[in-house]
Amino acid sequence: MPSGKSDRPNSNSAAKSAKALKAAKSRSRSSTSKSVVRDRHIPWLSIGAAVIVVALIAAIAAFLVPKYQSRAEAQRFVPTATNTDPSKNIDGVVKVDYPAGLHVQANQRVAYDKTPPFGGPHDQVWATCMGNVYPKGIRTENAVHSLEHGAVWITYNPDKLSPAQVQTLASKVDGRPYMLLSPYPGMDSPFSLQSWGHQLKLTDVNDQRVANFISALRTNSNTYPEIGASCDAGTPSLFDPANPPPFNPEPPGPDAIPMDGKGLTPQIQNGQEQSPTAPGAGASGAVPGGAVPGGAVPGGAVPGGAVPAPAPVGGN
Numbered sequence: 001m002p003s004g005k006s007d008r009p010n011s012n013s014a015a016k017s018a019k020a021l022k023a024a025k026s027r028s029r030s031s032t033s034k035s036v037v038r039d040r041h042i043p044w045l046s047i048g049a050a051v052i053v054v055a056l057i058a059a060i061a062a063f064l065v066p067k068y069q070s071r072a073e074a075q076r077f078v079p080t081a082t083n084t085d086p087s088k089n090i091d092g093v094v095k096v097d098y099p100a101g102l103h104v105q106a107n108q109r110v111a112y113d114k115t116p117p118f119g120g121p122h123d124q125v126w127a128t129c130m131g132n133v134y135p136k137g138i139r140t141e142n143a144v145h146s147l148e149h150g151a152v153w154i155t156y157n158p159d160k161l162s163p164a165q166v167q168t169l170a171s172k173v174d175g176r177p178y179m180l181l182s183p184y185p186g187m188d189s190p191f192s193l194q195s196w197g198h199q200l201k202l203t204d205v206n207d208q209r210v211a212n213f214i215s216a217l218r219t220n221s222n223t224y225p226e227i228g229a230s231c232d233a234g235t236p237s238l239f240d241p242a243n244p245p246p247f248n249p250e251p252p253g254p255d256a257i258p259m260d261g262k263g264l265t266p267q268i269q270n271g272q273e274q275s276p277t278a279p280g281a282g283a284s285g286a287v288p289g290g291a292v293p294g295g296a297v298p299g300g301a302v303p304g305g306a307v308p309a310p311a312p313v314g315g316n
Contacts, residue, residue, distance in 0.1 A: 146180060161190050
């Protein structure tokens with residue numbers, strides 16, 4: 001028989017206990033989660049170091065990749081047996097045929113028809129072109145003779161290039177045989193490249209055509225007259241690179257030698273020219289202390305029919 005007592009209090013008690021247990025579990029999970037967040041350590045130093053390494057790799061790649069690409073492009077302009085003058089594929093190159101071996105004396109001027117000139121009569125002594133970077137303009141007649149020996153002469157207008165731009169050009173020349181750089185005041189373009197019978201005027205010192213021109217024409221035995229001739233002028237009594245004959249900005253006078261060399265006798269025989277004579281040389285024309293080798297390169301001649309592999313251009 002029912003006792004008359006209700007089970008509802010027990011049911012309420014059980015419900016309360018369940019709620020309390022659930023709340024305790026919830027608090028435990030929350031506490032554990034907060035503890036995990038507090039204990040988690042983010043490796044900021046490692047992340048920063050990784051970012052720096054990636055940035056360095058990117059900077060090195062940005063510096064080196066264009067240089068390798070430029071060098072690879074320039075290699076396409078190295079002369080071959082089937083492509084003896086690759087400069088014909090360089091946009092902007094001007095080509096003129098000039099007679100060789102027409103020499104003037106140190107006190108004579110030539111009425112050049114190009115600025116800067118890249119062929120024609122020239123001084124009997126060539127400007128030293130062993131990768132020389134001349135800080136001041138040099139006598140034009142000496143520099144043109146260097147072209148006859150297979151050199152590339154880079155000239156620039158000092159009023160149109162910044163010191164940094166001049167340094168970029170110097171880095172392509174300094175220490176490279178059969179190269180020379182000098183200012184040429186008054187020229188109409190910021191800078192230009194000359195080889196015998198070839199010229200390229202440019203405005204951007206980083207133009208890829210600089211490297212291409214050098215690859216195509218520096219000591220290209222197909223494009224200059226005196227194969228294997230030296231770029232070292234020898235004794236300073238002939239040409240002193242530390243104190244070279246200066247650039248003359250004045251127009252040549254009426255007594256200047258014309259471009260056709262009228263009245264001059266070519267001095268080249270069998271592909272080689274006679275050795276120059278120093279001031280005060282005897283009647284025999286010999287240079288005191290021995291003749292300067294006009295055809296031999298110190299340390300070994302450049303093979304007459306071979307084109308030396310071009311050195312890397314920096315920037316060239």
